Amino acid sequence: MSLFTAIKKEWLEQRRTKKLLVSVIVLTLFGMTSPLLAKIMPQIIALVPGGAALTALIPTPTLQDGVAQYIKNISQFGILLALLFSMGAVAAEKEKGTLALVLSKPMPRFTFLLAKFCALALTFTCGLALAAAAGYYYSVVLFGEVSLLPWLTLNGLILFYLLIYVAITLFFSTITHTQYVAAGGAFAVLIVLEILGSLPGLAKYLPAAMIQNPVLLMNGQTAADWQCLWVGAALLILSLLGAGLIFRHQEL
Amino acid sequence: MNAIQLTGLQKTYGRVKALDGLDLEVPAGSVFGFLGPNGAGKTTTLRILAGLAAANSGSVEINGKIVKAFSANKEIGYLPEEPAFYPWMTPQETLNYYAGIFGLTAKDSRARTSALLEQVGLKEAVKRRVGGFSRGMRQRLGLAQALINRPLILLLDEPVSALDPMGRKEVLELIESLSKECTILMSTHILADAERVCDTLAILDHGRRLLQSDLKTLMAHYATPQLDLEFANDQVENLEKVAEHIRHIASVSTVKVEGRVLRLTVTNIKMAQADVMKAMLAQSWRFERLDVVKPSLEEIFVRLVGEEGRAQ
Numbered sequence: 001m002s003l004f005t006a007i008k009k010e011w012l013e014q015r016r017t018k019k020l021l022v023s024v025i026v027l028t029l030f031g032m033t034s035p036l037l038a039k040i041m042p043q044i045i046a047l048v049p050g051g052a053a054l055t056a057l058i059p060t061p062t063l064q065d066g067v068a069q070y071i072k073n074i075s076q077f078g079i080l081l082a083l084l085f086s087m088g089a090v091a092a093e094k095e096k097g098t099l100a101l102v103l104s105k106p107m108p109r110f111t112f113l114l115a116k117f118c119a120l121a122l123t124f125t126c127g128l129a130l131a132a133a134a135g136y137y138y139s140v141v142l143f144g145e146v147s148l149l150p151w152l153t154l155n156g157l158i159l160f161y162l163l164i165y166v167a168i169t170l171f172f173s174t175i176t177h178t179q180y181v182a183a184g185g186a187f188a189v190l191i192v193l194e195i196l197g198s199l200p201g202l203a204k205y206l207p208a209a210m211i212q213n214p215v216l217l218m219n220g221q222t223a224a225d226w227q228c229l230w231v232g233a234a235l236l237i238l239s240l241l242g243a244g245l246i247f248r249h250q251e252l
Numbered sequence: 253m254n255a256i257q258l259t260g261l262q263k264t265y266g267r268v269k270a271l272d273g274l275d276l277e278v279p280a281g282s283v284f285g286f287l288g289p290n291g292a293g294k295t296t297t298l299r300i301l302a303g304l305a306a307a308n309s310g311s312v313e314i315n316g317k318i319v320k321a322f323s324a325n326k327e328i329g330y331l332p333e334e335p336a337f338y339p340w341m342t343p344q345e346t347l348n349y350y351a352g353i354f355g356l357t358a359k360d361s362r363a364r365t366s367a368l369l370e371q372v373g374l375k376e377a378v379k380r381r382v383g384g385f386s387r388g389m390r391q392r393l394g395l396a397q398a399l400i401n402r403p404l405i406l407l408l409d410e411p412v413s414a415l416d417p418m419g420r421k422e423v424l425e426l427i428e429s430l431s432k433e434c435t436i437l438m439s440t441h442i443l444a445d446a447e448r449v450c451d452t453l454a455i456l457d458h459g460r461r462l463l464q465s466d467l468k469t470l471m472a473h474y475a476t477p478q479l480d481l482e483f484a485n486d487q488v489e490n491l492e493k494v495a496e497h498i499r500h501i502a503s504v505s506t507v508k509v510e511g512r513v514l515r516l517t518v519t520n521i522k523m524a525q526a527d528v529m530k531a532m533l534a535q536s537w538r539f540e541r542l543d544v545v546k547p548s549l550e551e552i553f554v555r556l557v558g559e560e561g562r563a564q
Binding site: 002004005006008009012013016017096097098100101102103104105106107109248249251252 | 299302303304305306321322324325326328330332334335336337338340341345349350352353354355394397401
């Protein structure tokens with residue numbers, strides 16, 4: 001009952017504070033424009049002074065270029081939104097004092113956190129679903145046939161990738177009292193994971209690898225390394241459980 | 253039976269001792285006034301009772317059951333000093349949300365919400381967003397949310413400090429009416445309010461209880477018999493002379509000049525009244541009134557906290 005009540009409130013918050021709208025607009029915009037940008041890149045370069053000479057060197061854009069552009073844009077801006085939307089989820093409630101009224105009532109603290117995560121997950125699911133639909137449509141129109149299942153797998157994995165950062169940011173939002181510290185903590189984790197990802201042999205275990213595998217699938221190749229999925233799942237679960245454990249005995 | 257029993261409660265924030273072995277017994281059905289200067293530990297105590305903070309040591313019992321730290325109780329309603337709400341919600345949505353946490357059905361929640369908004373005078377603001385509410389309106393909504401579960405124990409932290417005189421009067425009347433339904437533990441620094449609505453009082457200072465008593469006993473015990481002798485504007489020239497004369501009356505202990513009034517501390521009210529009257533008539537001195545002064549809670553508070561301060 002508490003979880004349903006909490007999710008209902010969090011979902012209302014996502015809508016009223018326009019987080020859902022922003023997520024839908026930003027992600028759909030990049031879903032739409034990524035294949036388009038990949039397709040017209042040679043023409044854009046040709047417009048740059050001296051660019052005409054370069055166009056001869058640029059190969060004709062393919063679906064793979066469109067997909068690569070889509071992954072890059074959606075994951076980068078998605079992570080930015082994940083950090084921005086989640087950094088104040090708990091910390092801002094502590095700062096403003098709204099949390100005290102909720103937690104002085106029989107609302108289990110982990111339920112409160114879980115509801116926050118579920119509502120944010122729903123927000124990103126909506127945004128990404130529309131982005132995926134727009135991206136698929138434009139890719140088909142601009143590049144021809146696109147395999148649906150790998151495309152859906154790709155988007156599912158991007159969503160999972162973003163939710164890992166939602167969970168990490170929620171963790172920092174829970175353990176600190178200011179949202180900027182929460183954002184800083186999550187950003188630091190992002191940087192560390194990026195640095196570790198550049199080390200040979202380690203990249204395949206890190207969350208960023210999980211969105212590269214569907215690219216292989218879309219190219220008709222097989223993806224062998226899925227350990228990154230387990231690492232990502234562990235990061236997500238540990239972030240939520242860690243936040244829950246700390247939150248359970250936290251003074252407000 | 254005690255609704256709340258605190259035993260040896262200790263709470264420190266770094267080097268600051270917020271509570272220093274606090275003992276408190278709040279009788280069931282009482283309106284319990286929790287008084288003390290700033291930093292006495294009132295808010296900390298209420299936060300511990302509301303499950304928002306944990307004591308370092310000591311025990312908390314609510315309705316006879318020992319309460320674990322950080323556990324919110326279904327039988328409690330809590331109003332913090334500055335209640336904060338989600339600005340994007342309407343008061344109705346706010347109360348429905350809290351009702352949902354207590355497991356009220358949608359139908360019960362609607363009925364309870366509507367009744368409470370009426371009770372706290374927010375019926376007309378029902379469709380407005382809370383973000384646009386004044387501090388007084390937020391305080392009223394705070395009171396409504398504290399009552400959403402029909403609590404057996406109501407914890408109020410400075411419930412009327414943000415209200416205008418009319419709002420204060422209404423909320424105090426509401427608290428008085430609620431005293432029939434639940435035990436109320438109310439912290440306040442407005443002593444006249446405590447005197448008006450509370451039947452039992454505790455005075456805290458430096459995290460310790462200085463005293464706990466029912467209001468009548470407290471007043472009787474700490475009351476110093478006093479008389480006020482007031483003069484009209486055209487009678488004040490003799491004031492010092494009169495004061496000097498009255499100081500020699502055996503039943504008068506001290507005489508203090510306060511404007512046009514001589515405040516007399518006396519050993520026996522009736523005897524002093526007669527003696528002062530006789531002295532005034534004998535000297536043919538005119539005066540406007542000679543009244544018995546009712547001791548105020550404020551005087552008792554200042555005296556107790558002042559003594560404690562000197563003892564520190």
